[in-house]
Amino acid sequence: MKNVIVRLRDIEKIYGGKSVIDHLNLDVAQGEFLTLLGPSGCGKTTTLRMIGGFEETDGGQIFLEDEDVAGRAPNHRNVNTVFQSYALFPHMNVFDNVAFGLVEKKVPKAEIKKRVDEMIELVQLQGMEKRMPSQMSGGQKQRVAIARALVNRPKVLLLDEPLGALDLKLRKQMQYELKELQKKLQITFIYVTHDQEEALTMSDRIAVMNGGRIEQLGTPVEIYDHPKTKFVADFIGESNIFEAYIEEKKGHRISLVMESGKVELDAPEFDYDEMVYVCVRPENMKVSMEPVDGFTIRGTVMEHIFVGSIIKTIIELPNSQLIKMTNPPEDEIIPVGTNVYLHWLPGKAVVMHTREDRVYEIIEGAGNENEKEEQ
């Protein structure tokens, strides 16, 4: 990858004898919006704090612009952090909060005024310079926190669930504003969230974390359309996951046996005699009254749920597994109780390994994909 600005190499962190970050590798490009996404406790904050210099590593190296920053204090890294809690100074007004970093650096007064005014305009808080944090809403306080970080013109901005405390509507608006701001300033953002929708809408690339490791690194489309592990498929978006056995392979085509029927599909990188997961997104599930070539899965329509612009249909398989299918409301509604055949369009199923050693190989490669391409 070109123009790497943050490089993590084999990072480890141990708390109380327990490994919480496990040989993590990651390259972040200049100007990129990269998100660390994963469930609570997977190590997102710890990773961010190590990049910011608030936490030491127990192994590995962190490079900022090709320089190893081991032992360097947070204020001596060209990085700023925005925390979920805002951490504004309660006794200072908006202007002074934003100006704080520049005052510390003894920047001349006239320049401070100019840069703070510029930032306040950028986050649309003009006219609020004299307000105290206690007189502002959550969204306004978060904008002050962002302005306070950006005024230092950091190369990299670290953001730890910055919108987590806001209600849904404001969060959506701030997601849009933050993304626009990032594009405009071309500052590298490393953004932490446990909200998959937020990650999908905002990021250039997402690193999906689980148990202190990156399970998959890719663009939102890659992660959504081609999850490499069951964890990623489950965590991002909705999935139907079938357990299946590959009983035969002919050319690129594999024949799968599942509890609820048989399926054939293209999966060149898989071999026969392996247990796999097959993941199909609800929008790619289809039903028909007659079997479709290559499929013998049967089910019964159980329920229709109206979810705004789509209809979600629940189908029960003979083994009691519930399958989710979504369709636009203008599609024909099949009555509850109807027995149907299930299928999906070619290329719309993702096959994943179940064997732990195979899954491990994929996870091992996740943070290192760029390196492999270069070799």
Ligand SMILES: Nc1ncnc2c1ncn2[C@@H]1O[C@H](COP(=O)(O)OP(=O)(O)O)[C@@H](O)[C@H]1O
């Ligand atoms: N200061 C600490 N002391 C001990 N354990 C910690 C400390 N900080 C985090 N942990 C543990 O490290 C793991 C990762 O935590 P964290 O990075 O905060 O996760 P996330 O931000 O993804 O929710 C968790 O199991 C958490 O309990």
Ligand SMILES: [Mg+2]
């Ligand atoms: Mg956290």
